[in-house]
Amino acid sequence: MADEAILAKGSVALVTGASAGIGRAVATGLSARGARVICAARRLDRLEDLVAGLPSPALAFELDIADGEAVDGLLQRLPEDWRQIDILVNNAGHDLGGRQPFHQRDAADVAAVIETNVTGMIRTTLAIVPGMRERGRGHIVTIGSVNGVEWTANHSVYVGSKFAVHGFTNSLRQELQGTGVRLTEVMPGLVRTEFASARWLGDEKRAQEFYDRFDAALAPEDISDAVHYALDAPAHVNICDLVLRPA
Numbered sequence: 001m002a003d004e005a006i007l008a009k010g011s012v013a014l015v016t017g018a019s020a021g022i023g024r025a026v027a028t029g030l031s032a033r034g035a036r037v038i039c040a041a042r043r044l045d046r047l048e049d050l051v052a053g054l055p056s057p058a059l060a061f062e063l064d065i066a067d068g069e070a071v072d073g074l075l076q077r078l079p080e081d082w083r084q085i086d087i088l089v090n091n092a093g094h095d096l097g098g099r100q101p102f103h104q105r106d107a108a109d110v111a112a113v114i115e116t117n118v119t120g121m122i123r124t125t126l127a128i129v130p131g132m133r134e135r136g137r138g139h140i141v142t143i144g145s146v147n148g149v150e151w152t153a154n155h156s157v158y159v160g161s162k163f164a165v166h167g168f169t170n171s172l173r174q175e176l177q178g179t180g181v182r183l184t185e186v187m188p189g190l191v192r193t194e195f196a197s198a199r200w201l202g203d204e205k206r207a208q209e210f211y212d213r214f215d216a217a218l219a220p221e222d223i224s225d226a227v228h229y230a231l232d233a234p235a236h237v238n239i240c241d242l243v244l245r246p247a
Ligand SMILES: NC(=O)c1ccc[n+]([C@@H]2O[C@H](COP(=O)([O-])OP(=O)(O)OC[C@H]3O[C@@H](n4cnc5c(N)ncnc54)[C@H](OP(=O)(O)O)[C@@H]3O)[C@@H](O)[C@H]2O)c1
Pocket: 016, 017, 018, 019, 020, 021, 022, 023, 040, 041, 042, 043, 044, 046, 063, 064, 065, 066, 091, 092, 093, 094, 116, 120, 143, 144, 145, 146, 187, 188, 189, 190, 191, 192, 193, 194, 195, 196, 198
């Protein structure tokens, strides 16, 4: 089993933040390849719509990764034959109230960014890694950001969160060496999704104006393609970092 391709018909994948943007595209792409995808996020209605249209068996799974207890007990809440997770895509994340000077930030929004992008992602990984290690088989793909290695002004909290993702991912990858569990970080530049709208609490006009300021943006499917590239590498190859920017 350990030598079989990680992404194959019947593999089990957990995708966090599957209700929109990159996560939705990743879940769709994995399902098209025959994986059984657990589509997780807070908006269950959206997940149910997504799952209804997927070509392989899939689960809509309500999960707030900032809710520690829910994350710690997530495996127990899954049907028994969905608990042996082969692929974890740590995608859920946001920049609530971001892109403004730090001294004007709301403390609760700042905490929510860290609790989701950092603590939630790490805690989700902690819920899944022991089983992967036991089985000697697994691939974790974490969606970081180019903001995990570079920064701009008025972006300190999000940048700080993605630097944390980058450090955590690199350290854990080293630790998992030789266990059969691989870890890839996909680091996109600008992707046109609902991210800006979520940042500004559903202000679509402001979100569209933000994206329109840039000459080009990636599409969520571009990130899904990168995830497939990492998963499809032969078992002896660990694709560590993939940086994608709009051309
Ligand atoms: N868009 C970009 O330019 C860009 C660039 C680099 C990296 N990224 C990263 O890519 C990832 C996905 O972002 P996106 O662009 O696809 O944004 P998006 O369209 O806003 O989607 C974000 C997803 O995360 C979920 N989410 C947010 N908080 C959550 C929580 N506490 N628990 C569970 N799910 C949660 C949302 O679902 P619910 O609201 O239903 O929970 C949604 O499905 C993020 O980690 C982001 O930092 C984005």
